[in-house]
Amino acid sequence: GENVEQHPSTLSVQEGDSAVIKCTYSDSASNYFPWYKQELGKRPQLIIDIRSNVGEKKDQRIAVTLNKTAKHFSLHITETQPEDSAVYFCAASIKGYGGATNKLIFGTGTLLAVQP
Amino acid sequence: GAVVSQHPSRVICKSGTSVKIECRSLDFQATTMFWYRQFPKQSLMLMATSNEGSKATYEQGVEKDKFLINHASLTLSTLTVTSAHPEDSSFYICSAPYSGANVLTFGAGSRLTVL
Numbered sequence: 001g002e003n004v005e006q007h008p009s010t011l012s013v014q015e016g017d018s019a020v021i022k023c024t025y026s027d028s029a030s031n032y033f034p035w036y037k038q039e040l041g042k043r044p045q046l047i048i049d050i051r052s053n054v055g056e057k058k059d060q061r062i063a064v065t066l067n068k069t070a071k072h073f074s075l076h077i078t079e080t081q082p083e084d085s086a087v088y089f090c091a092a093s094i095k096g097y098g099g100a101t102n103k104l105i106f107g108t109g110t111l112l113a114v115q116p
Numbered sequence: 117g118a119v120v121s122q123h124p125s126r127v128i129c130k131s132g133t134s135v136k137i138e139c140r141s142l143d144f145q146a147t148t149m150f151w152y153r154q155f156p157k158q159s160l161m162l163m164a165t166s167n168e169g170s171k172a173t174y175e176q177g178v179e180k181d182k183f184l185i186n187h188a189s190l191t192l193s194t195l196t197v198t199s200a201h202p203e204d205s206s207f208y209i210c211s212a213p214y215s216g217a218n219v220l221t222f223g224a225g226s227r228l229t230v231l
Binding site: 001034042043044045046049089102103104105106107108109111 | 150152157158159160161162165176209213219220221222223224225
């Protein structure tokens with residue numbers, strides 16, 4: 001089955017610096033890669049996603065890149081702010097067979113701490 | 117936007133009792149919902165896929181008799197942890213896809229503590 005690896009597990013940056021989180025996946029059929037932000041005790045919130053027909057997507061300070069050949073994708077946060085501190089999860093879709101809905105498999109998470 | 121409501125947010129129960137968690141899609145229909153389990157400082161582990169009108173499909177290693185899932189309508193899925201034990205204590209989160217097949221919106225989660 002699909003295996004999603006995520007690195008680093010923890011990341012500490014100074015306010016204003018950039019942060020990069022990387023993920024790899026194993027199933028070459030995966031075609032959808034979202035990133036979720038989870039603050040302590042709260043639900044995961046979708047922050048950006050990318051589909052396999054696109055190599056890069058940007059939304060203000062957040063960008064995601066995808067390398068299908070290497071099966072890895074990355075989250076880039078620029079000009080980090082203390083409120084960016086949270087756990088970030090990458091995910092990759094698994095095709096649902098027999099008409100079943102695609103499933104998402106999550107990476108292990110990255111705890112980002114932005115120091116003021 | 118799409119909202120998923122999950123109740124209860126916290127539940128404490130005695131070992132051996134059963135606990136039911138509800139997940140509702142408030143402003144959209146969800147023929148499929150997903151149940152995840154999250155241990156402290158760990159990732160979201162997919163437990164099962166809830167299917168309206170048919171049986172749930174469980175991930176490998178998840179006991180279907182332990183974690184009963186019922187998708188009663190297009191807006192409601194329930195997870196019942198039967199004969200709960202302390203090792204079942206965890207954060208359970210449901211989610212439902214909207215805006216196509218992949219984009220998930222999550223419930224607020226239910227923290228279960230089994231004494």
